[in-house]
Amino acid sequence: MIFLSNLVNGISLGSIYAVIALGYTMVYGIAKMLNFAHGDVIMVGAYVAFCAMQYWGLPPAAALLIAMAVCTVLGITIESLAYRPLRQAASLAVLITAIGMSYLLQNLALLIWGANPKSFPSSMIVLPTLSLFGGGLTISGVTLVAILANLLIMLVLTTFINRTKMGKAMRCVSEDRGAAELMGINVNRTISATFAIGSALAAIAGVLLCSAYPVLMPTTGSMPGIKAFTAAVFGGIGSIPGAMIGGILLGVIEILGKAYISTELGDAIVFAVLIIVLLFRPTGLLGRQVREKV
């Protein structure tokens, strides 16, 4: 029963990683860059939701929507101001800009919200707890919501990519930017939309994360960001199902590793597994095999 409980918690944490990993993987697949500021967009989303609930007294659902809106605008702004001018530049320049953007966001957060950790008002989020096996296994509402949210997001996103005009345009830009332009696709607008979606998902992940782990600091986003990036690479960066599988596996490995091997080494185990997988499958679990790369 304890194992089952750990497993569910691992899947739940992994679902949050998966939602973050989607942002990395979509931006990588379509804009061909690693947006290292993505983790910090999560943090901004969490702070905005925090303010909405704590200071403005809004209900959690409204707070989530506001956080998503703010992060969407933030993502589009970051892309157009910092990354778009570097579209033709070497990828190293883009990478360093992204790292700089990450520090910029962290320091802005420090300026606005201060260095003291904020306690995320997760008690405002009232969700029913699921009790199974006559009370032998209880699953908290947040755990459940994270898993369901991940499944729903994956479903909506896959449909969007496969069925809508913008989704198809994203797949074209991902494959061949020049050919996409010849079709009449506005590449800048498509990349903007990719950042918008990734950042809105980051806001969702931020709220989920802080509901489960309610300590909020300017650096709150960086570790989950790095782990989600790992998850994206693990699953095969550029692949949407890969982000989901990589995220969930990573969450499960982390929780089980902490529970059964060592609490301190939990994160080390995660990265060790990544290294081993990449030794045998350099493209990640689903890299290459999956056609639906975006």
Added chain:
Amino acid sequence: MSMLEINDIHVFYGAIHAIKGVSFRVEEHEIVTLIGANGAGKSTILNTVAGLLKPRSGQILFEGKNINSVPANRMVGLGMALCPEGRRIFQQMTVRENLEMGGYSRPAGEIDGSVADVFQRFPRLKEREKQIAGTLSGGEQQMLAMARALMSKPRLMMLDEPSMGLAPILVEQIFDIIRELHAAGTTILLVEQNAQMALSVADRAYVLETGTISMSGEAKALLEDDNVRKAYLGS
């Protein structure tokens, strides 16, 4: 007014001066071909007309309108399409999705009809409608690339080495299709290394040598020209 008029364009790749003052024109309903050795600058010219590259100087007029600063993604809406070198179909999409992307600039309601029209011209593609494009044979991929370009209903169709890497029988087929498109009223700008085929289908031709036009005239006349025969027709 010419359909396409290029006036003294210069195109660079960084410090490399690839096109050094090229001028030519394409009249409505013509087939014009641009021939030249590998590396002469043929693709550079087509990519510049399509807006993927920008000339450092000179003018490009399409139906009398200067399109120097029009972004590449707007060109298709103006009525021109480029079927690029190496096909550049979307390998991971299905045949049908590729065609739909070709019609990206057109109203959604017209796409199904156009796909049906294109399938009539390319029955082979209809059989492969749901197949992932990357799994098609080379000839089929070339057909798909041309069909995709046709989906935008271009008045000017630019083709960059459509016969490249294809078996002779397929080359014949490709040139038959070019003749059919022309007969249906499409103006064609054709780039080829296969000078024999290109000159026999074209009305007029320009010979490109390292970024400049060295010769031009009626395609038939060039086909007879001794210098052209020696340099490009192997006799």
